[in-house]
Amino acid sequence: MSSSFSIIVGPQHPALKEPESFKFTVDGENVVKAEVRIGYAHKGIEKLAETKNYIQNIPLMERICGICNVAHTICYCQNVEYLYEKEIPRRAEYIRVVIEELNRIHSHLLWIGVLGHEVGFDTLFMYLWRDREVVMDLIELLTGNRVSTALMTIGGVRRDITSEIAQKLRKGMDILEERTRYYKKVVTDERSLLQRAVGVGRLTPAEAIKHSAVGPTLRASGIRSDVRSDDPYAAHDEIPFNVITHGSCDMFGRVVVRVDETIEAINQVRYCLDQMPDGPIRTRLPNTPPRGESVSRVEAPRGEDIHYVKSNGTDKPERYKVRAPTLGNLSALVEMLTSKEDYQVHIADIPVVLAGIDPCMCCMDRTARFVEPSREKEWIWTWEQLKKYTERM
Amino acid sequence: MGLVNWARRKSPWLVHFNTGGCNACDIEVLAALMPRYDLERFGAILKGSPRHADVLVVTGPVNMQNRDRIIRIYEQMPSPKFVVSVGNCCNSSGVYRGAYNVYPGLDSVIPVDAYVYGCPPKPEAIIHGVAALLSKIKEAGQPPKETTQEVTA
Numbered sequence: 001m002s003s004s005f006s007i008i009v010g011p012q013h014p015a016l017k018e019p020e021s022f023k024f025t026v027d028g029e030n031v032v033k034a035e036v037r038i039g040y041a042h043k044g045i046e047k048l049a050e051t052k053n054y055i056q057n058i059p060l061m062e063r064i065c066g067i068c069n070v071a072h073t074i075c076y077c078q079n080v081e082y083l084y085e086k087e088i089p090r091r092a093e094y095i096r097v098v099i100e101e102l103n104r105i106h107s108h109l110l111w112i113g114v115l116g117h118e119v120g121f122d123t124l125f126m127y128l129w130r131d132r133e134v135v136m137d138l139i140e141l142l143t144g145n146r147v148s149t150a151l152m153t154i155g156g157v158r159r160d161i162t163s164e165i166a167q168k169l170r171k172g173m174d175i176l177e178e179r180t181r182y183y184k185k186v187v188t189d190e191r192s193l194l195q196r197a198v199g200v201g202r203l204t205p206a207e208a209i210k211h212s213a214v215g216p217t218l219r220a221s222g223i224r225s226d227v228r229s230d231d232p233y234a235a236h237d238e239i240p241f242n243v244i245t246h247g248s249c250d251m252f253g254r255v256v257v258r259v260d261e262t263i264e265a266i267n268q269v270r271y272c273l274d275q276m277p278d279g280p281i282r283t284r285l286p287n288t289p290p291r292g293e294s295v296s297r298v299e300a301p302r303g304e305d306i307h308y309v310k311s312n313g314t315d316k317p318e319r320y321k322v323r324a325p326t327l328g329n330l331s332a333l334v335e336m337l338t339s340k341e342d343y344q345v346h347i348a349d350i351p352v353v354l355a356g357i358d359p360c361m362c363c364m365d366r367t368a369r370f371v372e373p374s375r376e377k378e379w380i381w382t383w384e385q386l387k388k389y390t391e392r393m
Numbered sequence: 394m395g396l397v398n399w400a401r402r403k404s405p406w407l408v409h410f411n412t413g414g415c416n417a418c419d420i421e422v423l424a425a426l427m428p429r430y431d432l433e434r435f436g437a438i439l440k441g442s443p444r445h446a447d448v449l450v451v452t453g454p455v456n457m458q459n460r461d462r463i464i465r466i467y468e469q470m471p472s473p474k475f476v477v478s479v480g481n482c483c484n485s486s487g488v489y490r491g492a493y494n495v496y497p498g499l500d501s502v503i504p505v506d507a508y509v510y511g512c513p514p515k516p517e518a519i520i521h522g523v524a525a526l527l528s529k530i531k532e533a534g535q536p537p538k539e540t541t542q543e544v545t546a
Contacts, residue, residue, distance in 0.1 A: 066416040
């Protein structure tokens, strides 16, 4: 008989940056079962979006997630533009790609730093966050804000890239490329990192598909899948880039995929700046989109982000649904944290594997209700009941 | 008392809790602790346990799931304790005002000593908030329990 007991981690825990709770069943040093308890970051954004009009919803969609805010706003604006069935100016699409890739660089550099912190390599953490300030300054220069960019609007973008800004962006890309190539050397050579990464958090290609993993987690399992190349949006159909995959199916692969994607993103920004067409940056669209529904997909730094909108012909959406990448990766995370015959997860590996999917809980804390047809009485609240629930506060 | 207050002022240990925010304030709080802004020059260091901390840095709107947790963390901290509310949605629920799961602000749940505005506030604003809190500790000797001070970014 083995003696196992449970450890509850969270919602407030030094290893977690966001409120979420995990229950690990351990047998000695091995984790035999992992359970995720989500819902601590739920705010009710989808319901709130139904009470605001389409323009008011842009800042709200930006605040679904602070780190991948550009992906969410592109996805939202694109989605509403699909309802109008209008093309937006080509220059606006190029500017969207520039800011999206800058956001990806910032997110990936941040993640590699956090990974360094999780493996106890704080020097790497400090160095990466220092170099990340280069891209933060460029985002501030371009949009006026460091994190929340507020650049997207329905029908285009709100700020143009002038030639001075383009010059500074090019200079910044040179610094970032040099530093990123150096960090690639560090993460592939440094023994203290390799010993914590190689063979840790195994996710085979079959398991990755079974658990519907997305983004760098899926690509590190050797599967070539990227919305930017599979279903190009904005200007991605013209901008050449390589989909980075790695066959090692472990933490090491995830690090390498993210470092290489950062270099690809730097090259994409350069290409956009060189090939950017002239013209307007925004088309004016009426405030009320026609009746209809649409779905849009965007490759966020963490994976595929899906938005759905249903319009009833008024200036407010009737239903808005967000499916953020972390939700897809969570069930793969549980798989990675479960020991099998030929694969052991130790307690010390938990923070590293957890950081490996780049969890973003605030993105994915939505509610979903699976309606069972056999049950007669349904437990779905109306807006009045929700209001009553709120008023008890 | 003078020595204790001096020690308290020179080493404010922080504990950070996200009550369900969008991560933007969290990365700015972290950026404030990193080499460029270096909040540690004020003696501030991020601790894992609320029992070791003097200052509770809260980001994000308080939602129903986290209300009891934030009260518990606040009660676990040893006295005297201070609370810094970072970001618009922590101060007043910001863009999420009207959502069914969100409280109108952190000060409706626990007492707050300093507010930092911005969505998200820049690291400079967060440093300003902590510095204003330190000067408040210096002036007061003992933390006043009821009054609050506003910090504009």
